[in-house]
Amino acid sequence: MTLLSIRDLSVCIGRLRPLDGISFNLDKGEILGVVGESGSGKSLTATSIMGLLPLIGGKVLKGSMYFDGIDLTTLDEASYRRLRGRRIALISQNPMTSLDPIVRIGAQIDQMASLHLGLSPQKARARSIELMEQMRIPQAATVYGQYPHQLSGGMKQRIVVAMALAADPDLIIADEPTTALDVTIQAQIVQILIDLVRERGLALMLITHDMGVVAQACDRVVVLYAGRVAESNSVEGIFAEPRHPYTRALIRCIPRGGQARGSLVGIPGVVPRVLDYPRGCRFNPRCDLAQPICYTETPPVHADGSAAVACHFSEVRAHV
Amino acid sequence: MLTFILKRMLLLVPVSLAVSIVIFMIVHLVPGDPIDHIVQIGSSPEQRAELIARYGLDKPILVQYVTWLGNVLSGDLGTAIILRQPVSALIVQNMPHSLTLGGLALLFSTVVGISTGALAAVFRDTWIDRGVMTAILFGSTLPSFWLGLLMILLFAVQLEWFPVSGARTWGSLVLPVLTIGIGGTALVGRVTRAAMLDVVRKDFVLMLHAKGLSPWAIQMHHILRHALLPVVTILSLRIGWILGGAVTIEFVFARPGLGSLLINSLSQRDYPVVQGCLLMLAIAVMLGTLLGDVVQAIMDPRVRERIA
Numbered sequence: 075m076t077l078l079s080i081r082d083l084s085v086c087i088g089r090l091r092p093l094d095g096i097s098f099n100l101d102k103g104e105i106l107g108v109v110g111e112s113g114s115g116k117s118l119t120a121t122s123i124m125g126l127l128p129l130i131g132g133k134v135l136k137g138s139m140y141f142d143g144i145d146l147t148t149l150d151e152a153s154y155r156r157l158r159g160r161r162i163a164l165i166s167q168n169p170m171t172s173l174d175p176i177v178r179i180g181a182q183i184d185q186m187a188s189l190h191l192g193l194s195p196q197k198a199r200a201r202s203i204e205l206m207e208q209m210r211i212p213q214a215a216t217v218y219g220q221y222p223h224q225l226s227g228g229m230k231q232r233i234v235v236a237m238a239l240a241a242d243p244d245l246i247i248a249d250e251p252t253t254a255l256d257v258t259i260q261a262q263i264v265q266i267l268i269d270l271v272r273e274r275g276l277a278l279m280l281i282t283h284d285m286g287v288v289a290q291a292c293d294r295v296v297v298l299y300a301g302r303v304a305e306s307n308s309v310e311g312i313f314a315e316p317r318h319p320y321t322r323a324l325i326r327c328i329p330r331g332g333q334a335r336g337s338l339v340g341i342p343g344v345v346p347r348v349l350d351y352p353r354g355c356r357f358n359p360r361c362d363l364a365q366p367i368c369y370t371e372t373p374p375v376h377a378d379g380s381a382a383v384a385c386h387f388s389e390v391r392a393h394v
Numbered sequence: 395m396l397t398f399i400l401k402r403m404l405l406l407v408p409v410s411l412a413v414s415i416v417i418f419m420i421v422h423l424v425p426g427d428p429i430d431h432i433v434q435i436g437s438s439p440e441q442r443a444e445l446i447a448r449y450g451l452d453k454p455i456l457v458q459y460v461t462w463l464g465n466v467l468s469g470d471l472g473t474a475i476i477l478r479q480p481v482s483a484l485i486v487q488n489m490p491h492s493l494t495l496g497g498l499a500l501l502f503s504t505v506v507g508i509s510t511g512a513l514a515a516v517f518r519d520t521w522i523d524r525g526v527m528t529a530i531l532f533g534s535t536l537p538s539f540w541l542g543l544l545m546i547l548l549f550a551v552q553l554e555w556f557p558v559s560g561a562r563t564w565g566s567l568v569l570p571v572l573t574i575g576i577g578g579t580a581l582v583g584r585v586t587r588a589a590m591l592d593v594v595r596k597d598f599v600l601m602l603h604a605k606g607l608s609p610w611a612i613q614m615h616h617i618l619r620h621a622l623l624p625v626v627t628i629l630s631l632r633i634g635w636i637l638g639g640a641v642t643i644e645f646v647f648a649r650p651g652l653g654s655l656l657i658n659s660l661s662q663r664d665y666p667v668v669q670g671c672l673l674m675l676a677i678a679v680m681l682g683t684l685l686g687d688v689v690q691a692i693m694d695p696r697v698r699e700r701i702a
Contacts, residue, residue: 124604159606166604171597174616176694186605221695237605 077102077245077277078123083137085122087130092118092348095137096303098296099380100245105271105278107292107309109285109324113345114298116281117167120247123279124164125154142244160190163238165248169230169255173222179233180218186240205236209266228259235266246270247279252287264291285328289313294380297321300346300356307381317383319361355386363387395691398701402687406680413676414466418459421668427451428475428663449475462669471673472666476659481670484655489674491651495570495644496636502575503636504629507582508622514583515590515621516613526583533580542573542646559648570647574640578632585628589621623694630686634679 078100085093093115100106108116118132125146127133139146141162149157158164166172173182183202187193193201199218206214209232222230231251238246248267252260268291271278280291288295288309296306297320305318316322323341343360352358355368365386373384429445446452450461465472471481514526549569550558557566593599594617602612641653648654652671659667691697 126600126603129600129603155606155608157606158604164601164604166597166601168597172601174598174602175696176619177616185607189606223696223699234601241606 075102076100077142078279079138079140080119080123081138081140083119083122083139084135085118085127085132086135087132090348091135092132092301093122094301096298096301097137097375097382098303098306100277100279102244102277103271103275104294105268105280105292107288107295108279108281108298109283109288109295110298110304111283111341111345113300113347115301116283116298117249118301119298120164120249120279120281123247124158124162125149125151156190159186159243160241161243162245162247163241163243165231165234165238165246165251167250167253169227169234172234173230175222177221178218179220179222179225183218183233183237183240186237190241202236202240205239206233208239209233209236211236227255228262231255231259231263232266235263235270239270243276245277245279247281249281250283251280252282252284260287267291285324289328297324300351301348302356303375303382303384304357305381305383305385307383311381317381317388318357318385319363319387320357323360355384395698398691398698399684399688401701402684406684409680410677413680414463414673415459417669417672417676418462419455421665421672422455422458424663426663428665431476431662431664462666466673471670474659474664474667476662476664477667481666484667485652485670485674488651488655491649492637492640492644492653495567495574495649495651496633496640498567498571499574499578499636499640500629500633502571503578503582503632506575507579508586508618508625510579511583511586511625512590512613512618512621515587515594515617518587518591523587527587530580530583533576534584536576538573538577539642539646541576542569542643545569545573546647566647566649570640570643570649573646574636574643578636581632582625582628585625586618586621589624590617593617593620619693623690626686626689626693630682630689633682633685634675637675637678 076099080099081097083093083096084091096115096119098106098108108119110116121127121130121132122134123139123141123146134147137147141157144157146154173179180199180202183205184195184198187198187201188195203214203218206217211217211229211232217225217229217233222233225233231254235251246267251267252263255263264287267278267280270276280287282288292309294306294308295312297304297312297318299320304320305312305316307317312321313325316325320341326339327341341360346352346356346359352369354370355361355364355373358364358368361368367386371386373386373388375382375384376388427446428449429442429451433442433445443452450458453461462472469482471485473480474484477484510526510530514523514530517523546558546569549555556568557563560566590613599612599617602616603609637652640651641656643649644651644653645657652674656668656671656675658664659671691701
């Protein structure tokens with residue numbers, strides 16, 4: 075069952091148009107990976123779904139976002155506030171800065187349950203401590219009374235996850251939840267998120283630039299490039315048969331064991347900034363398949379069931 | 395927390411000692427002496443020398459300082475040469491007036507400054523913000539002694555709402571409190587607004603929105619709380635400034651108080667009184683800073699951690 079459906083979403087900030095015709099679906103109990111380099115529009119997609127675009131001076135230009143049958147683009151602010159945190163929760167990129175530094179950990183988690191579920195302080199506290207224990211936080215009752223600066227990054231991210239869960243949401247948007255953490259901690263947090271989806275039947279939108287995490291956790295993948303969808307497919311499909319040159323380049327960047335030394339590759343060039351997106355296909359400056367048509371025509375989206383790709387030469391398989 | 399306060403108070407000892415040296419030296423470096431004011435016209439140099447000896451002013455300055463410091467430490471601020479009263483009695487008489495004036499002015503700056511600053515920050519880039527900021531610009535640029543004279547002209551002389559001077563009624567406090575308070579209000583308002591706009595941009599504020607909290611709750615319970623940390627610092631520094639500023643304002647409004655006492659004694663070179671008053675002001679500044687540090691430690695757990 076489709077929980078979140080984004081169709082042809084375009085977002086503008088002033089005269090800039092950093093998101094241009096994004097579409098994807100997310101089902102209940104599914105983990106959707108949203109991948110792409112920095113500046114491809116991943117976080118902005120999350121901000122749009124959370125309805126927080128006005129905070130950064132942006133607005134939805136066209137397209138639709140349906141969450142469980144509710145049209146998010148026309149939702150009034152008061153109703154949106156009952157959705158935020160309650161049904162759609164956000165786990166942000168940097169746990170170091172996403173907690174209020176002068177408020178006790180416990181109070182920050184309690185806030186969710188008392189705000190959205192109307193729990194009394196005692197019940198909210200009991201619930202928060204239980205959630206913290208589920209997040210495998212040792213001595214949860216002690217940590218409850220501590221301040222963010224007394225915890226490590228991994229512990230803080232667990233707190234943020236516990237906070238996201240406190241009002242029992244249907245959808246969690248995790249915006250690069252592991253980027254700021256040590257590698258060993260990264261795997262733990264990703265595992266916690268996977269377990270949550272499997273145990274509670276949540277939907278998870280996992281924003282990442284790490285194809286390794288995608289392979290480990292996701293059911294389906296949307297690849298964003300410069301504010302457009304380059305390709306979307308099941309995770310098996312993406313890795314077995316990547317059809318967009320950008321997807322192929324991303325997969326080539328995953329370091330593998332047993333690879334010859336010095337053969338680690340990157341993608342030459344950088345993501346263009348929103349001010350100077352090229353004409354035609356936005357990947358053309360970095361694409362090794364680029365033909366004259368790529369510099370003039372925006373590639374149409376070829377949809378094929380739940381898979382889609384936006385490349386003039388997506389049918390050319392010889393280069394895989 | 396208690397150890398922190400004790401540690402901070404121990405630190406006050408060397409600072410006070412340094413302050414006492416500076417006070418003593420400055421007072422004695424000023425040309426002129428109190429004897430000129432008490433010696434009778436036509437007195438012989440011998441009579442003058444006798445007076446100088448009576449007040450110990452003939453001894454080397456270092457000996458005078460040590461004597462004074464010893465007396466101060468045993469609680470004796472000396473006797474006023476001109477007013478012929480114990481300095482401590484003079485201070486006790488005048489201190490309540492200064493504390494009332496300074497305290498009310500500080501309260502006014504705090505309450506009005508924080509509310510207007512918060513108002514400007516919440517409604518930033520609207521006409522409310524621009525109106526508040528223009529008023530703040532005026533408030534912070536007008537010299538207080540001049541503002542005091544203007545207010546006397548308008549509210550006391552023209553409109554006759556408040557008395558021109560003195561300290562007989564509560565009404566006589568209004569104009570001096572406003573005169574001292576307005577400059578502080580402008581400063582506090584500006585700092586509050588800037589700090590709130592700075593906090594708004596922090597990541598955790600976006601998270602608070604994502605939690606579904608209302609913008610009002612976020613502004614009042616989280617952003618303002620953070621913004622008050624720098625405001626506390628400003629206010630604690632302001633305590634000293636207000637007492638210092640009150641010196642001239644008390645004079646403008648002809649109010650009794652430490653300021654008037656200080657200025658009168660200064661013009662008569664009444665060393666013990668000047669020294670006593672300056673010492674009181676210095677202690678007030680030090681206690682103000684200490685109070686600021688303590689309040690900040692109560693408000694911010696990270697500060698508490700750094701201390702411990």
